[in-house]
Amino acid sequence: MNPSPLEYAESLHIGTVEFVSPDEIKILLDIEAPESVALNAGLPLPFPRVNSYVLIPSDEGYLVGQVEQLTIERSAYPKRRGMKDFGLVDLPYPLRKMSLNPLGTLRKSVDNNGLETFRFRRGADAFPTVGDSVLLPTQKQLRSIVESGENRRVKIGTSPLAGNADVYVDPDRIFGRHLAVLGNTGSGKSCSVAGLIRWSLEAARAAQKDDGTPSQAEQQNNNAPNARFIVLDPNGEYSRAFASKNNDSINARLFKVKHENAAQQLQVPLWFWNSAEWVSFTQASGKTQRPTLIHALRAVRDGQAEFPENVSHDMRRFLRTIVSTIQAEKNTGSPWGQFPKPKAFFEKIGKWKSGLEPQLSFTQNEKTALTNLMHKINALVQNRSGQYPNYDFTRPEVDEFFEKAKEAHRAFGGSDTELLPIDADIPRKFNGDSLLMSLEASAEMLNVSEYVETMLIRIRTMLADTRMKSIISDAGAVTLEQWLIDYIGGNQADNGGLTIIDMSLVPSEIIHIVTSVIARMIFEALQRYRKLNKEHKTLPTVLVMEEAHTFVKRYKVDAENQDAASVCCQVFERIAREGRKFGLGLVVSSQRPSELSPTVLSQCNTFLLHRISNDRDQNIVHRFVPDNLKGLLRELPSLPSQNAILLGWASELPVLIRMNDLPKEQQPLSDDPDFWDVWTGKETRDVNWEEVAKDWQQISKEAAEKSYDKEQKE
Secondary structure, three states: OOOOHHHHHHHOEEEEEEEEEOOEEEEEEOOOOOOOEEOOOOOOEEOOOOOOEEEEEEOOEEEEEEEEEEEEEEEOOOOOOOOOOOOOOOOOEEEEEEEEEEEEEEEEEEOOOOOEEEEEEEOOOOOOOOOOEEEOOOHHHHHHHHOOOOOOOEEEEEEHHHOOEEEEEOHHHHHHOOEEEEOOOOOOHHHHHHHHHHHHHHHHHHHHHHOOOOOHHHHHHOOOOOOOEEEEEOOOOHHHHOOHHHOOOOOEEEEEOOOOOOOEEOOOOHHHOOHHHHHHHHOOOOOOHHHHHHHHHHHHHHHOOOOOOOHHHHHHHHHHHHHHHHHHHHHHOHHHOOOOOHHHHHHHHHHHHOOOOOOOOOOHHHHHHHHHHHHHHHHHHHOOOOOOOOOOOOHHHHHHHHHHHHHHHHHOOOOOHHHOOOOOOOOOOOOHHHHHHHHHHHHHHOOOHHHOHHHHHHHHHHHHOHHHHHHHOOOOOOOHHHHHHHHOOOHHHOOOOEEEEEOOOOOOOOHHHHHHHHHHHHHHHHHHHHHHOOOOOOOOEEEEEOOHHHHOEOOOOOOOOOOHHHHHHHHHHHHHHHHHHHOEEEEEEEOOHHHEOHHHHHHOOEEEEOOOOOHHHHHHHHHOOOHHHOOHHHHHHHOOOOEEEEEEOOOOOOEEEEEOOOOHHHOOOOOOOOHHHHHOOOOOOOOOHHHHHHHHHOOOHHHHHHHHHHHHHO
């Protein structure tokens, strides 16, 4: 005989409320409440369990509470009516209690078919009072709690504390407002990141198939989703997870330092680098080297935009530099006695004089303009000659000199608009030799040649390093357009929705610069996409940063000269603050949250937390969650592998998840080493250190054979 609704509801009663506050509710459990497993909720349900759910009836439906703490209070006598101790010895009487975090409200409704349904919503409109009943949730109620939220599109796992209810996420939420995947080594972070990418792409493909009318992307790319995932992989883990040899339906583009098989050569040409990245790499000082470097970058980028060079063109560019320098000196007031000393301006004039010699190919008008400028320079020099010269200049002298220089510039075809300084960060093509020549010329013109020698040495060293040459050179004649197509994705993602950038062999001297340039180029490309789009639509893109504690590491803000790591972190901080506006979602994966930039972490609205043992890392995570949810995080040190806690914007409530399984061939290459199997011979490990040495020393096979033959002859 089936029980009546009232009898069934009474059977779910487990206790009463005895304490209420906005962030905590304390429950006194009944004597008859289950002690390990509840069998009357529609399925065997572990109870009581930390982080499980219970219901408290209210006017709005049910208040959902999450169990934070279980305890026993021992009393000298029974506290319940009708319960008496008739024994000769009055022994302590145990009372079971538990503490709840109020999460939200579960409301009952009826769907179009007349079936009873429930809908969960975060937040509590009304709190219970002391004495209210506490109930176990039924199977349907429990699934309604965990499987809550709109746009449940991508299944990422199941909830072991909710009857293995499916856990879905909305990609707009989990990627649109940034995601942090945190946990110790071996806790399953990399598999979770790879799974999120794979499951999202597969769900998008399935949704296109379910659509009645084929989309444009379906017609162009065999139902491939118009998605863009870009993974920055410093350890080379993800190449196996999306290898084409697995007959994978996901078309991934792989870029490596040494391209092999399906991989392409990683290229981040040096003309992509902006001034901040050049300054950090060269360690340019702020007073002399940095202005000279920026001046050289402007000149070399501008030179690539002009028509074929000739002698008149060189003179026009030289005159433009003179005019720009005089204008800068006038703005600071330095020629008339203010800091820096006017003698430096006098020495610059002497340098300029040697470069203003007229050539036979010049027109008469050009020769006349140069002659007038030379006369003015001679007059300025003559007035400051003698045994005790005074190098101060008057304002009229500088103004007249400035006008003569502008007249000469116009005579060679220059215009006033051309005098506006070009942006030193525009990605226009130039090569390393051109930059060196421009830097030397700028240093000589600004009379600071002796101060830039160390900077020139660093650049020459980089250009001569064969390890870096394949990355920063423009050997493949790469264009900006083709680079954007290859690394971000073509129209309708016709070349695939996933880019994996393997940086495991990028030299340590430039790895932060390379990472910074790639991230910044992606961000600025999406900025310009929205700017040029008439409807100001964004191009949804997800940037994944593995080992984020290395590249998004906190730095000293007040440091005078920012190193490459600081510049790299600043790029990701800007993406974290502004990326959402331009459709760029950020996923940071790290095993050391305490070393991450606080700015980046604070901008992450969703957290997927695996096992975290370090107390400093736990404290950092605790700061970014509401106070009433910190009890849930106490389970972090004991989470088994493949289990995680999802909380934040992408989840209606914090939920413990067992992530979906990934086949071995779809897992990132981050397995634990098999010491015992290798020791005992179950797995073989042959070593050829000669091959390792040749690869390390960058010696080709042919060169090694010649060296061996030479040694044999000797």
